[in-house]
């Protein structure tokens with residue numbers, strides 16, 4: 001089922017939380033919606049599900065305008081952040097409920113419910129009431145209930161937030177497996193960047209009620225169009241420098257100009273509105289080169305020198321703060337034991353071709 005959101009506005013009372021937002025999610029696609037707390041992710045999910053009325057724009061499912069359809073006619077299911085199971089029903093009855101609505105026989109729906117509850121590792125809690133479950137157990141029962149409905153569009157609003165890392169990994173795999181099996185279109189709201197990067201076909205990044213970038217995980221991580229998007233995925237190093245004759249120099253680096261961010265293109269290159277797509281010619285002037293720690297590699301033959309400032313043990317990895325001789329700070333995680341101490345000198349090379357150019 002293809003979801004198309006066109007210029008949607010929604011909010012509470014007269015305040016718009018989201019305004020003129022457009023987004024498409026293809027049939028069978030897994031899209032993660034990421035963004036800081038309060039930016040409007042849940043509001044968008046509620047508007048798509050029909051819990052909150054749209055105050056402008058349209059929502060289309062497979063081309064059909066569902067903007068004014070009541071919740072139960074939309075064929076969407078949402079696992080809420082503040083999800084509520086039916087308090088008067090047992091866990092098993094809760095999960096069997098959507099199947100009852102679909103007319104599945106009692107024995108058939110209880111069997112499917114038990115099977116799903118087994119899959120979310122809740123097989124031992126069939127007869128409990130929701131009030132007798134922990135937060136994480138309630139979350140898994142709610143997930144099982146959502147999956148039982150076999151929706152063609154599944155909206156998941158932080159469905160794993162109350163789970164510990166091991167369970168979280170199991171539930172992620174389960175959702176991915178069922179998504180592929182039933183060709184569900186999924187929108188997952190999460191705060192967990194790694195979760196979004198690893199699970200999704202595409203990511204939509206939201207700030208203050210608007211989308212700042214949508215793209216594949218690699219595109220949004222490696223090719224951020226704005227500093228907002230770059231910083232959201234953390235650990236950026238911005239190296240001040242200048243562009244001259246198509247080369248970047250600064251911070252001890254000298255390299256051909258790499259990828260240009262949209263922000264650089266729109267601020268640094270004064271194009272007339274009707275000009276063709278910018279070519280490779282980049283105007284000379286000051287700018288900043290954004291790099292991520294993955295582009296820094298210890299290398300005895302490298303010409304980039306750094307001094308260790310801090311070493312912090314993180315269990316599976318060690319986070320090392322390194323200051324380059326030109327004053328740029330890198331925070332790089334090394335896996336396995338690291339024999340480094342503050343004051344140590346490191347020689348490295350930098351994969352400048354991974355860089356993204358931003359305005360100064």
Ligand SMILES: Nc1ncnc2c1ncn2[C@@H]1O[C@H](COP(=O)(O)OP(=O)(O)OP(=O)(O)O)[C@@H](O)[C@H]1O
Nearest residue numbers: 012017035036037038039040041042043044081191
């Ligand atoms: N029922 C409500 N009435 C009025 N304002 C609300 C209501 N629910 C949310 N808001 C406001 O709308 C804005 C967006 O909230 P929303 O719940 O969509 O954020 P979110 O992106 O889901 O955040 P989080 O990541 O913390 O869940 C916030 O400023 C919030 O305070």
Ligand SMILES: [Mg+2]
Nearest residue numbers: 041042043081
């Ligand atoms: Mg929310």
